[in-house]
Amino acid sequence: MMPGMDGPEICARIRRRKKYQYTYIILLSAKDRKRDIIAGLSSGADDYMTKPVNYLELRARLRTGRRIIDLEDKLIATQRQLKDLASRDSLTRLWNRAETLRFLAAEATGAVGRASRSGSL
Numbered sequence: 001m002m003p004g005m006d007g008p009e010i011c012a013r014i015r016r017r018k019k020y021q022y023t024y025i026i027l028l029s030a031k032d033r034k035r036d037i038i039a040g041l042s043s044g045a046d047d048y049m050t051k052p053v054n055y056l057e058l059r060a061r062l063r064t065g066r067r068i069i070d071l072e073d074k075l076i077a078t079q080r081q082l083k084d085l086a087s088r089d090s091l092t093r094l095w096n097r098a099e100t101l102r103f104l105a106a107e108a109t110g111a112v113g114r115a116s117r118s119g120s121l
Contacts, residue, residue: 008043015044022072024065028053 007027014023025047027040032050040048046068047061087099095103 008040008045011040011043011045020076022069024069026058026061026065 007029011025011027014025025045027045027048028051029036029040029048030051031037037048046065049058049061087096088094089096
């Protein structure tokens with residue numbers, strides 16, 4: 001039992017943060033009622049364990065978490081590769097037309113936004 005904030009509340013706060021890398025969360029609690037377990041998992045926890053801890057079980061659950069994080073890392077790497085393939089000419093490796101237009105649109109929007117803030121427009 002933690003003073004001030006419980007595990008599900010901490011978990012929910014972690015999940016609300018904008019992060020690019022996934023945080024695998026195992027809640028460890030003395031509370032073993034079904035409603036406590038459901039509340040913990042519903043708050044965003046990936047797993048829930050009750051005390052006393054069986055260290056072999058904890059190790060196995062941590063290996064599961066590691067597999068999930070590794071899969072996410074591979075997914076992100078694949079997404080980056082696909083974005084690069086979709087954004088560049090395969091022969092020259094230069095930005096393709098669609099990507100160049102996207103850059104120009106972003107610059108134009110940024111330039112208009114800067115000019116309007118400075119009172120130039």
